Every structure is written in C-alpha cells, then in structure tokens.
Amino acid sequence: MRLLTKSRFKMGLECPNKLYFTQKSDYANQKHEDTFLQALAKGGFQVEELARMHFPEGVLVESDSWDYEELVVKTQELLKRKNVVIYEAAFMHEGLFVRTDILVKKGNDIQLIEVKAKSYNASDENTFIGKRGGLVAGWKLYLFDVAFQKYVMQTVHPNWNIKSYFMLANKEASASVEGLNQMFRITQKANNRTGIERRVESLSEIGNSVLGQVEITEIIQDILDNEHTISGDFLFEEAVHALRDAYLTDHYLNFPTSYRACKSCEFKATDEEEAKGLKSGFKYCFQKQHYWKASDFKKPNIFDIWNFRRGADLFQEGKIFKEQLTLEDIKYEEAAGRLSTSERQWIQITKSREEDDSIWVDKEGLQQEMDSWSYPLHFIDFETSTVALPFNKGRRPYEQIAFQYSHHIYYEDASIEHASEYINNRAGEFPNFDFLRHLKLVLEKQPGTIFRFAAHENTILNAIYEQLNNSDEVDKEELIEFIQHISKSTGKSAVQWEGERNMVDLCLMVKHFYYNPYTNGSNSIKKVLPAVLHSSEFLKQKYSQPISQIQLSSKNFDTDHVWLKLEADHVVNPYDLLPEVFEGWTDEELGEVLSEVYDVADGGAALTAYAKLQYTDMSEAEREQLTKALLKYCELDTLAMIMIFEHFKEILE
Structure with missing residues (x-):
C-alpha cells in the first residue's frame, strides 16, 4: 500500500x-538507513x-x-x-x-x-x-x-x-541514580x-x-x-x-531546485553506480529544469566550494558553474598573514576550472608558524561521545564523554614513537577524569609543542574543565591547571585563559597556508590525508615500507605492516585498509548515517562502536575485537597528523 x-x-x-x-531501486540513494546504528549512537x-x-x-x-x-x-x-x-x-x-x-x-x-x-x-x-x-x-x-x-x-x-x-x-536535569543508561539495553x-x-x-x-515534557x-x-x-x-x-x-501517483513535482537541497541531495549517483546502471535523481532534476547536457555535469560547479555562504544567493542568480564566478561574486578579501576564507575559495575555484591539480602553499606563512614549534612534537586525537541518558548519578544528558586518545611523538631526528594511548571500553563508567589523568601523565613527561586537528580536542578539554569544577575529585585543582596549560578557553567559559602550551590546530595550518585540489575543498583529516599522500613523493616512498624500516613504533600494528598501498599509481586511503568496525560499513558511510545525530564526519566508527560497547550485551571476545579496531583507528588519526606535518616539512625543505 x-x-x-x-x-x-x-x-x-x-x-x-x-x-x-x-x-525506486533503479535510483542511487546515498542516505544509508540503519535503525540499529542510529539507535546505538543517538539513544533514541x-x-x-x-x-x-x-x-x-x-x-x-x-x-x-x-x-x-x-x-x-x-x-x-x-x-x-x-x-x-x-x-x-x-x-x-x-x-x-x-x-x-x-x-x-x-x-x-x-x-x-x-x-x-x-x-x-x-x-x-x-x-x-x-x-x-x-x-x-x-x-x-x-x-x-x-x-x-x-x-x-x-x-x-x-x-x-x-x-x-x-x-x-x-540538559538542566541530572540523574539521581548510578548507571541510568545501563537500565535500557539495545x-x-x-x-x-x-x-x-x-x-x-x-x-x-x-x-x-532526565526527560521533560514541553507543550x-x-x-x-x-x-x-x-x-x-x-x-x-x-x-x-x-x-x-x-x-x-x-x-x-508517482508524479514528479518539478519543484524548483535550490542550492541547499541540491547540495545535500542523496539521490546523486557516483560514476561507479552509473556504470552499474543506477540512475541519478540529481541529474534528472537538472536535465528537466536547467536543460543540462552530459557535458554540463562534468563542469566544476559551486556545490563543493568550501564554506560557501553565498552559494544560495548565486544559485538564485543562475550562477551554478565555477566558470561563471567573479571575485565580486565571492566578496573577495585578503587577510594579513594567512588565507582569508574568500582567498581560499578563489584558489579552489580557479584550480578547479583550470584543471590545475598542483598544490598551493604559502611557504613564508607556513615557515613562520613552524619556526615557533619546539621539539619533540606531540600529536593527540580524542574519541568522544555524548549520551542522552547519563552514566552516573549527578550527570546531565549529553555531557561530553572522552573515552579514548592516541598520542604520537615526532622527534627532531625524524624518529616517530606511538608513545601512549588510552581507552575505556567498560560499560557504565564515566571515564573523563581517568582519561585526563593519563593524558596529563604522558604529556608532562616531555616538553614540546602539542598538536590537535580541528577544534574538537580543545572543546572537550573545556567541557571536562566544567565537569571538574563541579566535582569533588581530590586532584581537581591539578587537573584544572593542566587543562589551562594545554588549551584555551571558549567564549562560553566564565574564566578566560590561553595556556602556555596551548595546542596548535593543524587543521588551521591547512586552512590558512595550504590547498590541495585532491581534497575537493574538504578539510576533514580523512580527505586531507589521501590528498597529501597522493601529492608527496617523500610520503609515498617512506610509508610504502614496513613499519620496522622507517623509524616508527606502533602499539597496535605488526612491524611488517605497510601503511601505504598503491593501486595503478593511485594511493589507497589508509583508512580503507583498516578492519571494518561494523561489517559492510566504512567510517564515511557511518558518518552519513549519523549525520543528523552529531558532527561525526571523522568519527562515525568510533562513536558507534563505543555506543555498542555501552548498550549491547556481548562476549569478551567481541568486546576485545571491537576495542582493537578502535585502537587502530585512533592510532591512524595521530599518525595521519604526522604525515601532514612531514608533507609540510618536505615542501619547505
């Protein structure tokens, strides 16, 4: 019916x-639907x-x-x-x-x-x-x-x-019992x-x-x-x-196309899907409404331009192709000492329409930043979650939970150590303070610049800062001092600070000084890494060798593991070589499934796996297998940051 x-x-x-x-089975659909995965992550x-x-x-x-x-x-x-x-x-x-x-x-x-x-x-x-x-x-x-x-x-x-x-x-209510979320098992x-x-x-x-009824x-x-x-x-x-x-009546409404709806349309078919006979709903609309020919679909368009807030207005004006855009269209403005948003957009636009796949680098700006860094260099990545029903008494819905980190060190002699890692895979525990104690212990052992990729780690440390302030932890003052030493306060914080060892955001280095056409405008580490590997002969040569031969240690991979694989001169994304956390699902696909839950473009697998550890009953063997997969994912995240750093170093040398 x-x-x-x-x-x-x-x-x-x-x-x-x-x-x-x-x-319609003959149309491609990129929006994967899996109620089990959504229930795991969302807690619905x-x-x-x-x-x-x-x-x-x-x-x-x-x-x-x-x-x-x-x-x-x-x-x-x-x-x-x-x-x-x-x-x-x-x-x-x-x-x-x-x-x-x-x-x-x-x-x-x-x-x-x-x-x-x-x-x-x-x-x-x-x-x-x-x-x-x-x-x-x-x-x-x-x-x-x-x-x-x-x-x-x-x-x-x-x-x-x-x-x-x-x-x-x-979010203003708190749990009055321990283990509230463990009382409902999926x-x-x-x-x-x-x-x-x-x-x-x-x-x-x-x-x-912790639920409220709102009329x-x-x-x-x-x-x-x-x-x-x-x-x-x-x-x-x-x-x-x-x-x-x-x-x-199965009738096509011919509703006017729009920038926002068409940009995120799930009925786009990839080249591979079209080769298999699947149709594209996106193409159907643009052929019917804009009279696009096959050649028009190959022209660079505005849908992939990074952070493009003028897209909707220009689409309404009929400016859909990059070849139509002018500096005035993107409100081009230069910034001092780094790329402005519009400068970066213009680089992407011009390289795309000129079919120029060479990288763009502000060597002077990048060199100035790198000169301020001190060895050894520390690269960290957090895996986190938020849950609707709190773990512990006194906790509120959707408080941040930090359950895992990875930590690599790059020494001045170019040796690389996977120095430490932490994971809490036990159900019903609130891991944040234990997580922070482990991180404090390892980062205080050696001086040197600390790196993160994007704002996430800083946001999480600010959240733990607030949790500590409201706690009775015996070492809360030392932990708070550590947070303030390696981070900076957000605008929401009543107390403002910027630590002496405040983490450097490597993603900002990419945004401000580097553009690689193979990222297609994305700054996700899972897009930047394969682009960097594709463009760097140094990285190709180094990481196509076993771990044991390249001054690199690993806590989760054998010494004969090779990080980089080439297929017909094409670099295979190292993330695609990792074991699937969920059978049949890549991390990117998990991100698409959970896109309405959180911003999980770079953490779909970890977030969902952690939820599975928390809310489903499993054997110790299953728990161990899932934990090992999580450790491998997180280790690659920090190694990926090092590869990006090495690429920058290669360019400047």
Missing part, C-alpha cells in the same frame, strides 16, 4: 522532488522506553507484518475506551498515515506526545521560537512532523481537543528490528527523570494556520495534499 507517512512527509518538505525518487530507543515509563499503563500497537490497516484497526479498538494510553497509535486518512509515539486519551481530550532524543534547556524561552519570532532552524522539520500528525488525527477525529508536546532530554531481533531490554520496572526506581500546542496550531511556512508561500494543507498526490 502506497501512503504518505510522516517520514516521507518530512522528506517532501526537504525537497518535494525527492518523493519521486524514493523507494532508550529515550523512548524511558518516556513510556512516564505512562506505565500504555498499550503498544504493533504488527509483525507491518500491515497499515491492521495497525489502524487495533488503534481504533483501543480508542473505544474512554481513557487510554497508547504507544505507536496509528491513523490513516485518504493516503496519509501517521503513528504517534505516545497518545493519552481522557474522553475527547488528547495529548499527542512526540519523543525525541534531542535535548533542550528547560529555562530557555527560545528553544523553538527564535528572538525574531520564526521557528528555530534545527527544530523546524520536527515541529512540522508533529503538525502533520495532528492534522491527520484531527481529520479522522474532528471532535478531539488535541494538545501537542515534545518529550526531550532536559537488542537486535531475529527480524533485524531493533528493540530494548528494560532492566528496571518503574520510574520510581530511577528517581528524577508546543500553540506553535503547532500556528503551523496549521500558516503562521509558519516551510518554504515561501507553500501553505501547510496545500503542501500535504500536493506531496500526497505526487507520491501516490
């Missing part, structure tokens, strides 16, 4: 044309199970066959009761179908409760409505989702008085569906809930009354009918 469900309604709001391509099923404990008398509506009509019939039977609580109540009307997370019925008074593993601050009055009166961008689709549910329910039951709510993780059933094994009977056993009735009604629109003049009921009719 073909129905417009709430997930397809949300897809249609992102771009109505997507409904034509979804569920755990939050939903805790939310249900707030309404313990609820009845679950389910069907093994996923029969829509059966679900609706079961729901209507339960609704004959004057008072009832239903989990996953199902409603269908003229091609529309929704299921509600929790429905509370008292006569004709209805509570529609949407459970999300998202967080909010109970004291924040601008969670959903911004200061200018519009919907906050990060909540817009979720609010329209609830409006769609209410619309269908109200159509089926016009006499109901429906109030709408979110149930969310309240299971993967035989039919590949994800379930929860609850190890607590009642809400009273966990004390204060959004007025906002939802304003959406239904078209006070808030999703796109221009696209009125709510018109949108529902247009999307439903298009999906049910």
Whole structure:
C-alpha cells in the first residue's frame, strides 16, 4: 500500500522532488538507513522506553507484518475506551498515515506526545521560537512532523481537543541514580528490528527523570494556520495534499531546485553506480529544469566550494558553474598573514576550472608558524561521545564523554614513537577524569609543542574543565591547571585563559597556508590525508615500507605492516585498509548515517562502536575485537597528523 507517512512527509518538505525518487531501486540513494546504528549512537530507543515509563499503563500497537490497516484497526479498538494510553497509535486518512509515539486519551481530550532524543534547556524561552519570532532552524522539520500528525488525527477525529508536546532530554536535569543508561539495553531481533531490554520496572526506581515534557500546542496550531511556512508561500494543507498526490501517483513535482537541497541531495549517483546502471535523481532534476547536457555535469560547479555562504544567493542568480564566478561574486578579501576564507575559495575555484591539480602553499606563512614549534612534537586525537541518558548519578544528558586518545611523538631526528594511548571500553563508567589523568601523565613527561586537528580536542578539554569544577575529585585543582596549560578557553567559559602550551590546530595550518585540489575543498583529516599522500613523493616512498624500516613504533600494528598501498599509481586511503568496525560499513558511510545525530564526519566508527560497547550485551571476545579496531583507528588519526606535518616539512625543505 502506497501512503504518505510522516517520514516521507518530512522528506517532501526537504525537497518535494525527492518523493519521486524514493523507494525506486533503479535510483542511487546515498542516505544509508540503519535503525540499529542510529539507535546505538543517538539513544533514541532508550529515550523512548524511558518516556513510556512516564505512562506505565500504555498499550503498544504493533504488527509483525507491518500491515497499515491492521495497525489502524487495533488503534481504533483501543480508542473505544474512554481513557487510554497508547504507544505507536496509528491513523490513516485518504493516503496519509501517521503513528504517534505516545497518545493519552481522557474522553475527547488528547495529548499527542512526540519523543525525541534531542535535548533542550528547560529555562530557555527560545528553544523553538527564535528572538525574531520564526521557528528555530534545527527544530523546524520536527515541529512540522508533529503538525502533520495532528492534522491527520484531527481529520479522522474532528471532535478531539488535541494538545501537542515534545518529550526531550532536559540538559538542566541530572540523574539521581548510578548507571541510568545501563537500565535500557539495545537488542537486535531475529527480524533485524531493533528493540530494548528494560532492566528496571518503574520510574520510581530511577528517581528524577532526565526527560521533560514541553507543550508546543500553540506553535503547532500556528503551523496549521500558516503562521509558519516551510518554504515561501507553500501553505501547510496545500503542501500535504500536493506531496500526497505526487507520491501516490508517482508524479514528479518539478519543484524548483535550490542550492541547499541540491547540495545535500542523496539521490546523486557516483560514476561507479552509473556504470552499474543506477540512475541519478540529481541529474534528472537538472536535465528537466536547467536543460543540462552530459557535458554540463562534468563542469566544476559551486556545490563543493568550501564554506560557501553565498552559494544560495548565486544559485538564485543562475550562477551554478565555477566558470561563471567573479571575485565580486565571492566578496573577495585578503587577510594579513594567512588565507582569508574568500582567498581560499578563489584558489579552489580557479584550480578547479583550470584543471590545475598542483598544490598551493604559502611557504613564508607556513615557515613562520613552524619556526615557533619546539621539539619533540606531540600529536593527540580524542574519541568522544555524548549520551542522552547519563552514566552516573549527578550527570546531565549529553555531557561530553572522552573515552579514548592516541598520542604520537615526532622527534627532531625524524624518529616517530606511538608513545601512549588510552581507552575505556567498560560499560557504565564515566571515564573523563581517568582519561585526563593519563593524558596529563604522558604529556608532562616531555616538553614540546602539542598538536590537535580541528577544534574538537580543545572543546572537550573545556567541557571536562566544567565537569571538574563541579566535582569533588581530590586532584581537581591539578587537573584544572593542566587543562589551562594545554588549551584555551571558549567564549562560553566564565574564566578566560590561553595556556602556555596551548595546542596548535593543524587543521588551521591547512586552512590558512595550504590547498590541495585532491581534497575537493574538504578539510576533514580523512580527505586531507589521501590528498597529501597522493601529492608527496617523500610520503609515498617512506610509508610504502614496513613499519620496522622507517623509524616508527606502533602499539597496535605488526612491524611488517605497510601503511601505504598503491593501486595503478593511485594511493589507497589508509583508512580503507583498516578492519571494518561494523561489517559492510566504512567510517564515511557511518558518518552519513549519523549525520543528523552529531558532527561525526571523522568519527562515525568510533562513536558507534563505543555506543555498542555501552548498550549491547556481548562476549569478551567481541568486546576485545571491537576495542582493537578502535585502537587502530585512533592510532591512524595521530599518525595521519604526522604525515601532514612531514608533507609540510618536505615542501619547505
């Protein structure tokens, strides 16, 4: 049965044309969907199970066959009761179908409760409505989702008085028991569906809930009354009918293309997929609406330009190809001592349209920075997570958790030591302070400049600083002093500092002084590394030899391991040579699956693996295998930083 469900309604709001391509096996789809992986990382099923404990008398509506009509019939039977609580109540009307997370019925008074593993601050009055009166961008689709549910329910039951709510993780609430998150274990059933094994009977056993119920009735009604629109003049009921009719009749809506929607379109086919016969929805739209020929799809376009905030405006002006752009179009401005954003964008634009694959380097600026570094050089990488349901008593939802680091040292004689590493793979423990003690111990042994890649490590140390301030740790003052010594405060901190040994951001060195066309504009370390390897003869020669022959030690790889592999003169990304943390999934694919959860472009495998260690039951052998894979990933992250440094050194020498 073909129905417009709430997930397809949300897809249609992102771009109505997507409904034509979804569920078609002959079209490529880059958006991988795996509820088990999403549940692991996001904690959604755990939050939903805790939310249900707030309404313990609820009845679950389910069907093994996923029969829509059966679900609706079961729901209507339960609704004959004057008072009832239903989990996953199902409603269908003229091609529309929704299921509600929790429905509370008292006569004709209805509570529609949407459970999300998202967080909010109970004291924040601008969670959903911004200061200018519009919907906050990060909540817009979720609010329209609830409006769609209410619309269908109200159509089926016009006499109901429906109030709408979110149930969310309240970041101002703290757990009142130890191991709250261990009370909800994720299971993967035989039919590949994800379930929860609850190890607590009642809400009273966990004390204060970290979830909060927030009324959004007025906002939802304003959406239904078209006070808030999703796109221009696209009125709510018109949108529902247009999307439903298009999906049910398999009709292409020919909705105008846009920079943001087309840039992130999942229905793009790679060259390999097209060679196998898969079609591209992206190409379909641009052939139909912009009359692109095959040659146009080969022209460099604006969708991959780094940090391009003018993209939407230029797209509206019809400037889609890089060959059309001028310095004025990108608001070109030079910066003193480093590349400005627009300078870097212009380098990318010109190299792309001139098919120039040579690297660009500001040697003078890079040399000046490198002259300030002191040996030995320390390269560190953190792996972290945040969880909706806290590990420990007194912890709040989505507090930062640092569970792993890797640490390489580059000595002045060019020898490289994998000096230390740390991982906590035990379920239910809060590792941050132990993590920090280990890091302090190893970094204080030797002087020298410390490096990170991007802002993540600094952000995490600031978060641990706040956690220490609110703790009773006996060594809190020494640990706080260490944090302030190797980091700098963020704007949110009440106390401002910049440490004497503040970490150097190697990613900023890339952004400010270096551009490699093989990164295609990305500054992710997993894109920069293969680009650097491709461009560096020194790195190719060095890392195509076994570890034992290149003055390099390793804690996780055998001495005969070779980091660099060439296939037809093409460098294979070293990350692709690592063991898969999850069978059939690369780290990049995991990042795509979890893109709406966190910024995990460079940490999908680690975050998901850590969640699996925490929330699923496994044998010691499985735990050991997963731990070994995590250690290898993290070791490569810090070695990758050294390879980038060596490439810079090679250029300047």
